[in-house]
Amino acid sequence: xxxxxxxxxxxxxxxxxxxxxxxxxxxxxxxxxxxxxxxxxxxxxxxxxxxxxxxxxxxxxxxxxxxxxxxxxxxxxxxxxxxxxxxxxxxxxxxxxxxxxxxxxxxxxxxxxxxxxxxxxxxxxxxxxxxxxxxxxxxxxxxx
Amino acid sequence: xxxxxxxxxxxxxxxxxxxxxxxxxxxxxxxxxxxxxxxxxxxxxxxxxxxxxxxxxxxxxxxxxxxxxxxxxxxxxxxxxxxxxxxxxxxxxxxxxxxxxxxxxxxxxxxxxxxxxxxxxxxxxxxxxxxxxxxxxxxxxxxx
DNA sequence: CTGAATCCATGAGGATACTG
DNA sequence: CAGTATCCTCATGGATTCAG
Numbered sequence: 001x002x003x004x005x006x007x008x009x010x011x012x013x014x015x016x017x018x019x020x021x022x023x024x025x026x027x028x029x030x031x032x033x034x035x036x037x038x039x040x041x042x043x044x045x046x047x048x049x050x051x052x053x054x055x056x057x058x059x060x061x062x063x064x065x066x067x068x069x070x071x072x073x074x075x076x077x078x079x080x081x082x083x084x085x086x087x088x089x090x091x092x093x094x095x096x097x098x099x100x101x102x103x104x105x106x107x108x109x110x111x112x113x114x115x116x117x118x119x120x121x122x123x124x125x126x127x128x129x130x131x132x133x134x135x136x137x138x139x140x141x142x143x144x
Numbered sequence: 145x146x147x148x149x150x151x152x153x154x155x156x157x158x159x160x161x162x163x164x165x166x167x168x169x170x171x172x173x174x175x176x177x178x179x180x181x182x183x184x185x186x187x188x189x190x191x192x193x194x195x196x197x198x199x200x201x202x203x204x205x206x207x208x209x210x211x212x213x214x215x216x217x218x219x220x221x222x223x224x225x226x227x228x229x230x231x232x233x234x235x236x237x238x239x240x241x242x243x244x245x246x247x248x249x250x251x252x253x254x255x256x257x258x259x260x261x262x263x264x265x266x267x268x269x270x271x272x273x274x275x276x277x278x279x280x281x282x283x284x285x286x287x288x
Numbered sequence: 289c290t291g292a293a294t295c296c297a298t299g300a301g302g303a304t305a306c307t308g
Numbered sequence: 309c310a311g312t313a314t315c316c317t318c319a320t321g322g323a324t325t326c327a328g
Contacts, residue, residue: 011176011244011248012172012173012176012244014244014247014248014251015172015176015240015241015243015244015247016169016172016173017247018243018244018246018247019163019166019167019172019243020167020169022163022167023163023164023166023167023168024167024300024301025160025164025300025301026301028156028159028160028163029156029160032156032159040309040310041309041310041311042309042310045310052301052302052303053310053311053312054301054302054303054311054312054313055300055301055302056311057310057311057312058300058301064261065257065258065261065262066254066257066258066261067253067254067256067257067258067260067261073310076309077309078309078310079308079309079310079311080309080310081309081310081311088250088253088254088257091246091250092246092250094242094246095239095242095243095245095246096159096243097159098238098239098242098243099159099162099163099239099240099242099243100156100158100159100162101239102162102235102236102238102239103158103159103161103162104158106232106235106236107158109211109232110210110211110232112211113209113210113211113232114209114210114211116211117208117209117210117211118209168320168321169320169321170321184289184290185289185290185291186289186290196321196322196323197290197291197292197323198291198292198293198321198322198323198324199320199321199322201290201291201292202321217290220289221289222289222290223289223290223291223328224289224290225289225290225291289328290327290328291326291327291328292325292326292327292328293324293325293326293327294323294324294325294326295322295323295324295325296321296322296323296324297320297321297322297323298319298320298321298322299318299319299320299321300317300318300319300320301316301317301318301319302315302316302317302318303314303315303316303317304313304314304315304316305312305313305314305315306311306312306313306314307310307311307312307313308309308310308311308312
């Protein structure tokens with residue numbers, strides 16, 4: 001057990017680990033889909049636009065490993081695999097939704113701040129520098 | 145109103161974007177550090193163990209851009225730059241702490257699930273694939 | 289002290305093909 | 309249907325160097 005400077009550091013490691021865990025590209029999508037009802041593999045695949053077979057498989061395996069979903073196989077002739085959210089997985093939905101509410105409530109503020117920052121950067125920076133029309137990403141992180 | 149984001153698909157994109165945004169390696173650390181009090185660059189650098197100069201700089205730029213922190217420069221002889229959490233940044237601390245509470249409350253469950261999964265995987269794997277020397281007298285819980 | 293610029297290692301994730 | 313295996317690309321981020 002290591003100790004940091006303050007309790008912030010210690011608590012942060014845990015939050016950070018959780019965020020890293022569920023902060024990947026597909027985990028939240030899958031969890032929220034399964035939050036509605038259990039689904040089969042290809043059903044998820046169809047509902048989550050853009051996910052590759054490989055990544056959906058990897059994501060589900062990770063979720064199963066961490067106890068967020070249950071994978072139940074029915075040995076029918078065409079294999080049928082259902083993924084169900086566990087109670088642990090459902091409980092995670094609560095803080096995730098809280099974060100979603102925050103995002104929804106502050107989306108405009110963030111976008112405004114971004115636009116303002118980019119605008120000021122474009123004009124107040126070095127005068128003789130390449131004009132950068134920085135506008136491409138709307139809500140996507142630029143480095144995160 | 146229920147949760148702010150009604151539709152799973154639509155709401156998910158927003159949650160996912162936020163998670164991706166703050167789910168990187170240092171953002172949460174920085175936000176929570178600044179949640180205690182404003183700090184200078186090297187003070188943050190010292191307090192956040194393992195962060196490189198480059199990443200701290202990039203993280204702070206991103207946070208400033210999104211309106212989470214204010215960067216104030218005092219033109220002293222050795223430059224002094226203070227980073228302060230804005231109200232928007234402080235508000236983000238709320239759902240982040242909620243997620244932290246969840247993580248703290250369910251840490252054991254996740255670890256247990258992981259350990260169980262890894263244990264089962266290690267012994268119930270494909271028989272004739274990995275040369276496992278016949279698996280003599282390992283703790284062999286009956287599959288199924 | 290506070291950065292920016294450059295180089296480089298690693299890994300997440302996409303495309304494709306194959307299996308049971 | 310439900311995956312696994314392989315290859316490949318590119319973003320993340322660490323180390324180092326340069327600058328104001």
